[in-house]
Every structure is written in structure tokens, then in C-alpha cells.
Amino acid sequence: MSHITEPSRSPGRCTLVGAGPGDPELLTLKALKAIQAATVLLADDLVSDAILALAPPGARIIPVGKRGGCMSTPQPFIEKLMLSNALAGENVARLKGGDPFIFGRGGEEAEHLRAAGVEVDVVNGITAGLAGITQIGAPLTHRSHAQGVVFITGHTRPGGAPIDWPALAATAHAAQLTLVIYMGMKGVAGIAHGLLQGLPADMPVAVIQNASLPQQRHAIARLDALTQVVAQEKLGSPSVLVVGNVVRCASSFAQWMESTPLAACA
Structure with a gap:
């Protein structure tokens, strides 16, 4: 009697999305597509409500505030959330004010995810x-x-x-x-x-x-x-x-x- 082994669920992916300065009309088309395709969105404090409203129905939005001079979500905890959701098969959008690679700690997050074998895409935003x-x-x-x-x-x-x-x-x-x-x-x-x-x-x-x-x-x-x-x-x-x-x-x-x-x- 043969046993059929179900394939393990492949990891999801994570996209670092530049949400721009706040005006949703300044989003790139690629950023909009990434937001609308996400099942989990981890959003910085500076991402506007108008941009969060573009998320698809049923998507989980997790606030992970990062603002200088204020109480912030620890960076290691944010990276842990990104990784755990991606490994669970979610399509994660990490929404960052401005551009992910201009003072957005996007480089640190991309390194952490890639080291764990998670595919990372980066969508630039207007800084x-x-x-x-x-x-x-x-x-x-x-x-x-x-x-x-x-x-x-x-x-x-x-x-x-x-x-x-x-x-x-x-x-x-x-x-x-x-x-x-x-x-x-x-x-x-x-x-x-x-x-x-x-x-x-x-x-x-x-x-x-x-x-x-x-x-x-x-x-x-x-x-x-x-x-x-x-x-x-x-x-x-x-x-x-x-x-x-x-x-x-x-x-x-x-x-x-x-x-x-x-x-x-x-």
C-alpha cells in the first residue's frame, strides 16, 4: 500500500512597498498592484489611511509603527512578523512611507528575509x-x-x-x-x-x-x-x-x- 505525501506548503513572498509621502495618487502602478494582491499588510505609522483603504477585502492589516522620537515597534519583531507570515504562505506587503531603501530599513529587512530563503521584491516609492x-x-x-x-x-x-x-x-x-x-x-x-x-x-x-x-x-x-x-x-x-x-x-x-x-x- 503506497502512501501519498502531500507536498509541503511553499513559502509565500514579501514585497517591500514604497507607499510614498502619503497622497495615494503618488503611488506607482506597481505599488498599487502589490497592495491589492497582498493577504497581509504590515504598515508603518506614516502610511496614510487613504493608502490602507486600497487593501483588498479580507486582507489583514498589521500596524507596525516606526516614527522617530516616538514609541516604535522593535525592528526585530517586525522582521519576525514578516518572516512568519511569508513562511506560512501569505503574500506579505511591507508598506513603508516614502521609499523602502531611503531611510526605511528596507535593506535590513530584505537581508533578513533572503537569508531565510524568502523571495523579496522591492517597489520604489516617492521619497x-x-x-x-x-x-x-x-x-x-x-x-x-x-x-x-x-x-x-x-x-x-x-x-x-x-x-x-x-x-x-x-x-x-x-x-x-x-x-x-x-x-x-x-x-x-x-x-x-x-x-x-x-x-x-x-x-x-x-x-x-x-x-x-x-x-x-x-x-x-x-x-x-x-x-x-x-x-x-x-x-x-x-x-x-x-x-x-x-x-x-x-x-x-x-x-x-x-x-x-x-x-x-x-
Whole structure:
């Protein structure tokens, strides 16, 4: 008498999906397809409700909040959830604000999954640094203002080497680079102080909060007034700082110049 052995259930797959800055209309078609095909979605705190509403009926949505300065789901626990669901045969979509590979810990998650034999796809998304400056009418590069752009975090991991802001500022000034600083609101005073060691005091800075969302706000300031502007306008996370002469192209820059360096825009 022969025995028929059922094949073991093959592992599912995991897609790291860039959910962009929040506006669902900024999702790529590939991101939308990945969301609609998912059976389990692990969503960061910054993924908007409008994007979560695109998930198919019956799909499980598991919030795994990650936001600088707030209580967050531990990264090892997130990776464990991703792996256990994928190995159970689920089609997992890991929804990450912005782009998975720009300060989204997507590289760590992909390494963990691949090491366990789980297939991983990555879908790029529009990063907040690009979306934010675009929303106020300015580019990140411009032949007259900036020959390149640097994306950098303002929040290093505990125990990591501090960022040498004076050296970065000197390089940006010499090479005409735009600086896009993520997760920098908590340390904005120290960042501004360091950048002033290598950049002019009147260098314009844009602070964009909740880029692309209905509640978006932004302010433009001189670098030497940045800390005061942030406090006065009560700007906080999630925000990006854009430092450079490209800010002069912003649609609100002329109005700002005519009024005061402390002007803010809703």
C-alpha cells in the first residue's frame, strides 16, 4: 500500500512597498498592484489611511509603527512578523512611507528575509524629500543653484558616530549641493549650528511637514533663524529640511523675502 505525501506548503513572498509621502495618487502602478494582491499588510505609522483603504477585502492589516522620537515597534519583531507570515504562505506587503531603501530599513529587512530563503521584491516609492520640495514649487537640483543633492538622516542610531555637520556644510557649499535632511526635527538646533560652520547665515532652508497630505505646512527661513522659525511655527515630525539655494525657486519665496525671514505658509 503506497502512501501519498502531500507536498509541503511553499513559502509565500514579501514585497517591500514604497507607499510614498502619503497622497495615494503618488503611488506607482506597481505599488498599487502589490497592495491589492497582498493577504497581509504590515504598515508603518506614516502610511496614510487613504493608502490602507486600497487593501483588498479580507486582507489583514498589521500596524507596525516606526516614527522617530516616538514609541516604535522593535525592528526585530517586525522582521519576525514578516518572516512568519511569508513562511506560512501569505503574500506579505511591507508598506513603508516614502521609499523602502531611503531611510526605511528596507535593506535590513530584505537581508533578513533572503537569508531565510524568502523571495523579496522591492517597489520604489516617492521619497518625502523629493515630494516635499516639489509641493512648494522648487526642484532639488537646478543648473543655476545646485549641481547635486545629498540625502542624509539627522538621527543616527544609538551608539553610532555623530554626523560631522560642519564638514558636510563645507562640502555642500564648495560643490553647490542641496542637503535634504530626514528625521532632523528633534536635533534641529544642533544641526543648524553645525551647518553654520560651513554655510552662509542667509542660506535659505525649507521645512516641510506632512508633505503631500492635506495638512501639509511649510516654512522658509534663513539658516541662522531656522531654530527660531521651527519653534515659532510649531513645526514637528514628520518633516524634512531642505537646505540650499534651490529654495529660492519656491513659489512662496518672493512673498517670504518681502515680509520677514520668519514667514510660514500653510
